[in-house]
Amino acid sequence: MSGEQLIDIVLLTLLASTAIAIARLRNLLATAMLTGIFSLLGACWMLFLDAPDVAFTEAAVGAGMSTILILATLCVVNAEEKPSRESPIALVAVLLTGGVLVYGTLDMPSYGDPDAPATTSPITRIYLDSANAPSEQEEGHAAGSNPGDGFVVGIPNTVTTVLASFRGYDTMGETAVIFTAGLGVLMVLAGARHRRPDPSMEIEPEPVDEGPGK
Amino acid sequence: MKNHVILRFVTKLLIPHILLYAFYVQWHGDFGPGGGFQAGVIFAAAIVLYGLIFGLQAAERAIRPGLVQSGVALGLLLYIGVGIASMLLGGEFLDYDALGHDGQHHGILLVETGVFITVASVMITVFYSFAELIRRQ
Numbered sequence: 268m269s270g271e272q273l274i275d276i277v278l279l280t281l282l283a284s285t286a287i288a289i290a291r292l293r294n295l296l297a298t299a300m301l302t303g304i305f306s307l308l309g310a311c312w313m314l315f316l317d318a319p320d321v322a323f324t325e326a327a328v329g330a331g332m333s334t335i336l337i338l339a340t341l342c343v344v345n346a347e348e349k350p351s352r353e354s355p356i357a358l359v360a361v362l363l364t365g366g367v368l369v370y371g372t373l374d375m376p377s378y379g380d381p382d383a384p385a386t387t388s389p390i391t392r393i394y395l396d397s398a399n400a401p402s403e404q405e406e407g408h409a410a411g412s413n414p415g416d417g418f419v420v421g422i423p424n425t426v427t428t429v430l431a432s433f434r435g436y437d438t439m440g441e442t443a444v445i446f447t448a449g450l451g452v453l454m455v456l457a458g459a460r461h462r463r464p465d466p467s468m469e470i471e472p473e474p475v476d477e478g479p480g481k
Numbered sequence: 482m483k484n485h486v487i488l489r490f491v492t493k494l495l496i497p498h499i500l501l502y503a504f505y506v507q508w509h510g511d512f513g514p515g516g517g518f519q520a521g522v523i524f525a526a527a528i529v530l531y532g533l534i535f536g537l538q539a540a541e542r543a544i545r546p547g548l549v550q551s552g553v554a555l556g557l558l559l560y561i562g563v564g565i566a567s568m569l570l571g572g573e574f575l576d577y578d579a580l581g582h583d584g585q586h587h588g589i590l591l592v593e594t595g596v597f598i599t600v601a602s603v604m605i606t607v608f609y610s611f612a613e614l615i616r617r618q
Contacts, residue, residue: 320515324519332525335526339612427589432577446603
């Protein structure tokens with residue numbers, strides 16, 4: 268067994284045990300911290316899969332921001348989960364969903380498969396060629412000699428190229444999703460904030476000092 | 482957190498580096514891992530850290546709530562604006578080649594800046610909203 272495989276196994280075991288601990292714990296503060304640890308372990312694993320961009324996002328969002336936001340939520344609500352009655356229907360539903368998910372993964376290429384569609388697809392070659400050919404840039408522009416489609420971006424980080432150029436529409440949609448989520452949180456929490464101080468008053472004058480964002 | 486001298490001191494040391502790193506991730510995203518999304522979250526993390534240690538009011542003095550609220554929309558508008566600009570310059574929507582010489586590079590940088598502004602603003606806005614909620618309780 269190679270060292271890399273050993274690291275994979277250790278990381279995946281840690282991930283699984285953290286997940287089981289999260290499911291079993293009743294104390295929500297501990298659960299929030301464990302969720303952060305789960306994200307950090309996930310980020311480590313992504314790094315070993317040679318996906319630093321994903322690892323970066325996972326570490327910053329999963330381990331950093333969302334842990335803080337979950338902790339902030341815990342300040343407002345009760346920090347202990349209510350004991351719930353475990354019904355057999357829930358168990359069946361969970362097992363069924365889990366089974367379907369595992370069944371779905373059977374269609375995916377195995378770990379490190381050199382014949383995976385992502386490696387063999389001609390689109391992959393076009394993406395990599397267009398992104399990683401800064402020396403061919405002038406040539407490609409002048410004569411259209413690039414075998415792909417004469418389209419050269421010339422930026423070394425392929426992930427950025429794919430995200431912002433080839434998949435520019437997707438990224439715009441993602442930004443719109445974040446925008447909508449922020450707007451939703453703002454409306455829900457700001458509404459709760461303005462109503463709270465004086466519940467007897469039905470109609471409150473709209474505050475005008477909300478800033479230019481409205 | 483008034484009495485936590487070590488926390489306050491270490492935070493003061495860390496925040497400039499976190500902010501600088503956020504901008505590094507933003508402007509270096511073409512060459513290394515990272516981009517607007519990650520940079521936005523790192524930037525917001527610095528502000529959140531400041532708010533946690535020095536209080537919500539200090540953070541709101543540094544980065545005004547009205548500013549980030551407009552930033553939520555501004556980033557997306559910048560992104561769409563790049564698309565519309567490339568249309569006006571004769572290309573298709575988000576076709577950066579229409580933006581002139583080295584258009585791909587500039588287009589990607591502008592679009593990533595839009596992502597950065599929206600992500601950072603949303604994260605800071607959500608944090609402000611939660612912190613305000615906790616303070617009112």
